[in-house]
Amino acid sequence: MIDNPYYTNEFHGEYELISIGQLDLEEGGSIPDCQLAVATFGTLNDAKDNAILVTTWYSGTHQIFRDVYIGPEHALNPEKYFIVVINQIGNGLSTSPHNAPDDLAMSKFPKVRIGDDVVAQERLLREHFGIETLQLVVGGSMGAQQTYEWAVRFPDKVERAAPIAGTAQNTPHDFLYTHTLNEAIRSDPGWDGGEYKSNEDVKAGLTRQADIWGVVGFSTEFWKQEVWRALEFTTMDEFLDGFLRPYFTVMDPNDLLAMAWKWQRGDVTRHTGGDLGAALGRITAKTFVMPINEDMFFPPRDCAAEQALVPNSELRVVDDVLGHLGLFGVAPTYMPQIDQHLKELLDSDA
Amino acid sequence: MIDNPYYTNEFHGEYELISIGQLDLEEGGSIPDCQLAVATFGTLNDAKDNAILVTTWYSGTHQIFRDVYIGPEHALNPEKYFIVVINQIGNGLSTSPHNAPDDLAMSKFPKVRIGDDVVAQERLLREHFGIETLQLVVGGSMGAQQTYEWAVRFPDKVERAAPIAGTAQNTPHDFLYTHTLNEAIRSDPGWDGGEYKSNEDVKAGLTRQADIWGVVGFSTEFWKQEVWRALEFTTMDEFLDGFLRPYFTVMDPNDLLAMAWKWQRGDVTRHTGGDLGAALGRITAKTFVMPINEDMFFPPRDCAAEQALVPNSELRVVDDVLGHLGLFGVAPTYMPQIDQHLKELLDSDA
Numbered sequence: 001m002i003d004n005p006y007y008t009n010e011f012h013g014e015y016e017l018i019s020i021g022q023l024d025l026e027e028g029g030s031i032p033d034c035q036l037a038v039a040t041f042g043t044l045n046d047a048k049d050n051a052i053l054v055t056t057w058y059s060g061t062h063q064i065f066r067d068v069y070i071g072p073e074h075a076l077n078p079e080k081y082f083i084v085v086i087n088q089i090g091n092g093l094s095t096s097p098h099n100a101p102d103d104l105a106m107s108k109f110p111k112v113r114i115g116d117d118v119v120a121q122e123r124l125l126r127e128h129f130g131i132e133t134l135q136l137v138v139g140g141s142m143g144a145q146q147t148y149e150w151a152v153r154f155p156d157k158v159e160r161a162a163p164i165a166g167t168a169q170n171t172p173h174d175f176l177y178t179h180t181l182n183e184a185i186r187s188d189p190g191w192d193g194g195e196y197k198s199n200e201d202v203k204a205g206l207t208r209q210a211d212i213w214g215v216v217g218f219s220t221e222f223w224k225q226e227v228w229r230a231l232e233f234t235t236m237d238e239f240l241d242g243f244l245r246p247y248f249t250v251m252d253p254n255d256l257l258a259m260a261w262k263w264q265r266g267d268v269t270r271h272t273g274g275d276l277g278a279a280l281g282r283i284t285a286k287t288f289v290m291p292i293n294e295d296m297f298f299p300p301r302d303c304a305a306e307q308a309l310v311p312n313s314e315l316r317v318v319d320d321v322l323g324h325l326g327l328f329g330v331a332p333t334y335m336p337q338i339d340q341h342l343k344e345l346l347d348s349d350a
Numbered sequence: 351m352i353d354n355p356y357y358t359n360e361f362h363g364e365y366e367l368i369s370i371g372q373l374d375l376e377e378g379g380s381i382p383d384c385q386l387a388v389a390t391f392g393t394l395n396d397a398k399d400n401a402i403l404v405t406t407w408y409s410g411t412h413q414i415f416r417d418v419y420i421g422p423e424h425a426l427n428p429e430k431y432f433i434v435v436i437n438q439i440g441n442g443l444s445t446s447p448h449n450a451p452d453d454l455a456m457s458k459f460p461k462v463r464i465g466d467d468v469v470a471q472e473r474l475l476r477e478h479f480g481i482e483t484l485q486l487v488v489g490g491s492m493g494a495q496q497t498y499e500w501a502v503r504f505p506d507k508v509e510r511a512a513p514i515a516g517t518a519q520n521t522p523h524d525f526l527y528t529h530t531l532n533e534a535i536r537s538d539p540g541w542d543g544g545e546y547k548s549n550e551d552v553k554a555g556l557t558r559q560a561d562i563w564g565v566v567g568f569s570t571e572f573w574k575q576e577v578w579r580a581l582e583f584t585t586m587d588e589f590l591d592g593f594l595r596p597y598f599t600v601m602d603p604n605d606l607l608a609m610a611w612k613w614q615r616g617d618v619t620r621h622t623g624g625d626l627g628a629a630l631g632r633i634t635a636k637t638f639v640m641p642i643n644e645d646m647f648f649p650p651r652d653c654a655a656e657q658a659l660v661p662n663s664e665l666r667v668v669d670d671v672l673g674h675l676g677l678f679g680v681a682p683t684y685m686p687q688i689d690q691h692l693k694e695l696l697d698s699d700a
């Protein structure tokens with residue numbers, strides 16, 4: 001267990017650690033006391049039928065949703081809905097390599113799959129809050145993987161689904177992309193087979209990971225148009241050193257690797273023997289598939305191919321020059337589009 | 351100086367090493383005895399006005415042009431033209447870090463710019479062959495950078511120009527992309543500040559570089575459609591281990607870094623105080639700008655923006671699902687497009 005100040009209330013505001021007990025894992029083994037970090041917004045009504053689940057992405061936590069996506073001015077309106085953001089296993093706030101008990105910690109952390117997260121989330125919602133159905137499941141990137149997994153695994157529980165900038169079945173390109181992110185960490189001698197003493201020991205590797213994100217996570221136009229100037233940086237290097245690299249270097253390397261392993265293997269066809277049409281055909285939720293037009297690794301055509309297999313679905317492409325990392329909501333034109341699509345989805349009959 | 355069997359006639363067939371004497375460099379310093387590796391095809395006519403110059407890309411040599419681009423069935427027809435392929439400085443065949451005399455070798459190799467290459471090439475063509483004008487300058491990727499540099503620097507000498515999958519002014523996205531390629535090498539402890547004993551010492555870093563090429567050099571569809579099966583591999587891993595990684599791991603790390611430094615700084619506006627329109631406005635060559643539609647780091651829009659500034663030019667987009675590495679000519683539909691465009695260009699009045 002490592003003491004990393006990034007994964008604290010000081011940086012992440014209020015959240016609750018909720019134990020769901022022992023979580024048996026698809027790959028074998030278990031997490032004896034699986035704790036999920038949960039942030040809620042709004043009030044669960046007596047019928048317990050106004051809940052929305054928000055899932056988190058690689059490197060992300062509930063924080064970005066609290067700060068950018070959720071509020072009375074947004075579709076994710078806590079005055080109307082009970083919004084539950086559940087941090088994914090391995091993200092540093094929920095049970096993760098860096099904070100697990102010694103026998104699960106660091107290099108000993110078990111392999112966790114997207115399906116394990118969704119099973120854990122369903123149990124938490126049901127046992128802790130008494131929630132049996134969700135008005136909406138929504139998440140971006142790895143959060144979209146969880147959203148699809150929810151809609152395929154628990155079709156009766158998901159009224160609406162909004163996978164943003166992500167896929168139901170991870171693509172080979174994304175597998176290789178994630179491999180390069182992992183290798184940036186694992187090639188750092190400071191990583192030491194996962195037994196480093198501090199994330200600071202792996203700063204060089206985390207910096208290399210950040211730079212690869214810079215190449216694939218943003219769009220070519222983001223750099224060409226110097227969109228980073230909107231964040232009040234005056235040079236590209238300042239943006240890298242002041243924003244993108246520090247974003248990753250404070251994080252825990254093993255936590256990132258645990259999430260990456262999941263990301264690489266996200267695949268709803270595990271339920272249907274490899275048949276994507278059959279898996280997505282199970283979805284009964286009204287679904288808006290929402291790729292970002294400039295996304296370089298979840299391009300709209302990959303998302304559109306899946307959307308075509310979801311019975312009650314629409315493709316809603318979000319325009320954002322930032323590309324995949326448009327998910328951060330930096331562009332002033334981003335959230336209005338998200339809100340418009342989610343509001344329309346929430347207002348529609350499921 | 352390192353003995354690397356890849357950079358030999360055994361692997362690269364016939365070529366001639368031609369000294370152009372001392373080459374003074376834009377960044378200062380000089381290469382006292384600059385040798386360029388040259389492969390020629392066809393016969394220079396008495397008027398010396400049937401010459402075509404082909405420039406090389408990052409990691410590339412004359413070999414790919416000999417094997418794929420040049421022949422009586424192609425636009426680059428040696429029965430009609432005298433085709434000179436000049437290997438760029440630093441590519442391992444021409445003067446390069448790994449083969450330079452001791453006082454210039456390895457980490458002591460000076461910084462070379464695209465402009466230095468073009469000055470060296472012009473001198474070689476003039477002094478060695480007596481060539482004063484070129485029917486065509488053509489090259490892909492870094493070869494496109496050299497093509498643009500030729501057309502801007504020596505407008506009277508270039509009748510026609512065909513920059514394929516490259517830009518006149520390197521983009522910030524490409525700068526960062528190349529940085530990640532460089533860091534893959536430099537982060538390998540075996541690189542040893544450029545003083546390794548063998549490229550084998552840097553195999554891990556070169557492998558990481560290969561994988562990053564896999565993410566950005568091909569298209570997402572290349573991986574999704576498993577286009578590598580056309581090369582008779584049966585799994586993605588086999589393709590990586592049998593093709594992409596070995597392609598890079600035989601190469602010299604310092605040579606790759608020398609080319610990368612050039613690539614990052616390719617910029618014809620060095621002639622015009624930063625004014626791209628003024629620089630490209632100098633071009634008198636009839637120019638076909640030929641991006642590849644699926645290219646992730648020289649996307650057509652970047653090439654189109656430059657084409658719009660070249661007076662006597664046309665945009666000719668090449669369809670290839672391989673993306674940037676379509677340049678290898680693997681897709682059977684690639685060379686017919688290249689040939690069609692180049693033939694039309696060569697047959698037109700300059």
